[in-house]
Amino acid sequence: MRKRQACRWIVATLLAGCWLCNGKEPNFCGTVALPSWGATVTYGGRSLPGRLPRRVRERRRQAPDGSADGEARRLTSQITKAGSASELLSLLDKPVENAKLFNGFHMSAAWTTLARFKKRRQFRKADARSPVWAKLSVRLHKMLQDDLLPPRVAANVFYSVGKLYDEVDMHMMQVLPKLCKAVRAKTGGMNAQQISNCMLAAVSLQDASPEVLDAVPALAKRIPDKVEEMIPQALSNCLWAAANLQDASPEVLDAVPALAKRIPDKVEEMIPQALSNCLWAAAKLQDASPEVLDAVPALAKRIPDKVEEMNPQDLSNNLWAAANLQDASPEVLDAVPALAKRIPDLVEEMIPQHLSNCLWAAANLQDASPEVLDAVPALARRIPDKVEEMKPQELSNCLWAAANLQDASPEVLDAVPALAKRIPDKVEEMIPQALSNCLWAAAKLQDASPEVLDAVPALAKRIPDKVEEMNPQDLSNNLWAAANLQDASPEVLDAVPALAKRIPDKVEEMNPQDLSNNLWAAANLQDASPEVLDAVPALAKRIPDLVEEMIPQHLSNCLWAAANLQDASPEVLDAVPALARRIPDKELQKPELVAKLQAKLDRRQH
Template sequence: MAFNGQQLQGHQMQQLMAAFADVRQQAKPQHLSNTLWAVATMGQQVPAAQLQQLLTAFVGVLQHAVPQEFSNTLWAVATMSQQMPAAQLQQLLDAFVGKLQQAKPQELSNTLWAVAAMGQQVHVHHLQQLLDAFWGMLQQVAPQAISNTLWAVATMGQQLSAQQLKQLLIAFVGMRHQAKPQHLSNMLWAVATMGQQVPAAQLQQLLTAFVGKLQQALPQDFSNTLWAVATMGQQMSSQQLQQLDDALAGTLQRASPQNVANTLWACAQLHFLPKRLLAAPGLAGLLQAGSAQGLANAAWACGQLGHRDEQLIGVVLTEVQQRLTAASSSSNTQDLCNTCWAVAVLDLQQHAAQVLQMAQACSSMWSSTTAEEKRQLWQVHTWLLDFQPAGAQGLQGSLTEQQLQQCRAAWDKALQQTARQSGSDFQLSVLAAVHRLPITWQQQPQMEQLSVGRDGVTTDGALLLDIAGRTASNVLVAVEADGPSHFRRPDGGLMGGTQYRNRALAVRGYRLVSVPWFEWAQLQGVKQQQQQQYLLRLFEQAGVLSPAAA
């Protein structure tokens, strides 16, 4: 039926399938399997009732079937996005496992892929038998078979041992140049989904291979690759990220909302601003057609990267609000808190009323809020108080007094944990240099200090400062040793959280002296006098010292 890539008309297919279903009891396993394979290969469907008749017939002749016929049958059902009753599936798998000695790697791989694609499970003892057989054939396998096997294990929520994964990765990396972008992408996605790691050297080999095939890649391949690297907490070079940004922006019309939202989330985790994707026409409309989580992830990514796209955030807020009022609202506290947080970090004061409404929605599902979400809401509350007139209440009224207290407690606990950590060599080095400056202090600069409020005296705990002091002239000084996490790629701009911190310090009357890690690194090993001159220049630029004093 699918000979030479040709197609049948719908009515021809119906006639053939009806005739074949009538004679199914006389059909051999190969005939049944090939028929289903052909229909699926042509991208067509077998009606559910006929499919069940053919599957029942196939199960009746299992003892005569060879592994390829099991594999093709399961592959066809999964490819047609149909289902097989669990009992039938178990019968097929029992019989298939009994004939493993005759199975080829692709047949094992396709079987696992099909079960996972149908959202079903292979019992652990069967899975181990299938995988053991697969390991024994690694010398014969193609990249797709390894990729599909690993994808299936991850999709079924199962695990591989570290040794098994190591073997698969070594084999796959050795044939990476023959792999298609989807195989490379699925491989990385599966490892990340299982909560495991690809060693850095192998990761770079796979990423280099993927970047070399970008023209053949689909938006989902870009998205899954970036998501995997970010989820594993690993890194990509700015050049690789730039190439992926350019390629994805060029294929945006084929992307799904989830592809785009996952890409933005991953780029934010990797501290990379995907300028071309963010500037692509139709981005906001595409996200609008997606899930509440996708919208919130896009807003969170903009906040994290300090990308103040008022149009995009406006679209997200409008859509989130409309969904909040819908009877079948799928919004949850994570989506709402991520969106509120993004508005606060980007200082979009015109959306304060919408933030209050979203916080009120969180209040009504409070039991599901996490500690991280409570910290986000406390930041939002602090942001509202910072720009609202005196006497304003922030999130009071949207959240109950008890809920606000819980937010404050979550925030304070996180600051206390940070304060208890010993300072980095970078921070200690900057502190020592600040102490050597010819400045008279009313309060000596110290590390890990809580911020004071607008009155300049009372601690408000809104921020934890790397180094803080007060000069004899009563000038509050915050010295921040800004490491790599404060800067985004490729433009070196400040991340959203750092922009938020800088605004919050200014509101509280602090003069901010920011010491970027890359500038301080250039001063290591030089005379103390040069470090002193550098810091004095920063103190002067911050308005702590007059030019004459410096």
């Protein structure tokens, strides 16, 4: 027995000696797994605890960091295992104020876990009112002040704040600028995923604090160096973020070429949402960074393989993007048939914006990809159920699309009565372009769907309030529509005086079609609304400058209008010589009319 005890003592002493000679003082930061302090030996098939020398036992008892480390690790475990946001916030109430315990790892874990609850829709209004947010904010502010957040933690917290800011903005307003500065300063130490997450956060937070945008150039500068390491989702997120940040922070465009070049290598691994976000971003970025078009063919080729997995938003975004990219990258049309075929299966799940975007895209794609028309009947049937939820722009887009699709897909007319009925309730919220598009569409649809006329009085009444904000095309479309609607809906004439008064201020910006449409409309409206004649002199004066760009229809319309306006507004004759000189070049044979107008001009000049 004595011999066995002696053996145990010798083994324990040897182990303790090895530890004292070779072991380093552990770092009690609470972020890494630490070695066990107790030695265990196996003897005779049983595990028995070793006995350390008294000097070692005393050092262990006197080391407060050891217990602190255990407490730190327990806190980390409790944070990550919290079952709800309220449970986690309650857990943090005391520890967050303990500077010796609550470190950067806890800060990161707390924020990311809370953001995860928000993503899962497990974040309640009561959670946002917790007093712990103020304490968490104070602790974060102090850690930022003392530069205690490494790059990974800064990125994680920034991303999570982006997810939660709407709920906790009052607590984060003061600390957000410091967090942005930390992110900007630490981009060099961030990996590809962290940079991607920070870009997403910048999109969410760009309106919350000006300092957010200060971090974007540094992030964008790092992206080209990291694209090779990026997973498909990170590439997609970065491109999507660039599209959303390009106006506020143009430096983000420096990252686009590298992203666009890398994306084709990763499309096979992309989930439907990533494909959709990339194509949408390409449509948004094509003017500012044409290099983005390098990614489009590969995306378009891959999309048909994934349409069955796409949700309504993916389908809507892709079709909208295809409509916007068709001229710059015709390869995008390869995706359209599969998208159009899938849309009818998901229209019941579409929100108003999806329906509106799809119908608008179909109208714009019908010539280049007629297969898109397969989606129209289902969209048209669903729209009436959603008009009450539609925003003004969505109503306008749908009515405009219906006007453009009526010949190729008459089923679209099923949506018109409900749209027309809803528009009067929304005219006060409509921007000038929406008003213009609606009135133009009403003029186009009046024969096929007379119910559209129900929207005209409200539109005509609202237009005068918005003419100062209208661009030349809006003015032109409105006056043209008024001319076409005057018999079926005389109320449209209420808009004419204000339009006619505004047109002279915009003639210098008008293109040939605008000039032609306005002069034609003036000729048709002069009897019912003589105020329209106020626009004629300025139009007639401008036409000679643009006759070289006019197509035959423009020339013909202008000449016809001049003939009909010559008595009421002789100034229109100023446009005749230039029109007459251009006519032979366009093979328009109206010599008698030209001669009469020329003679009238000669008499006027003498």
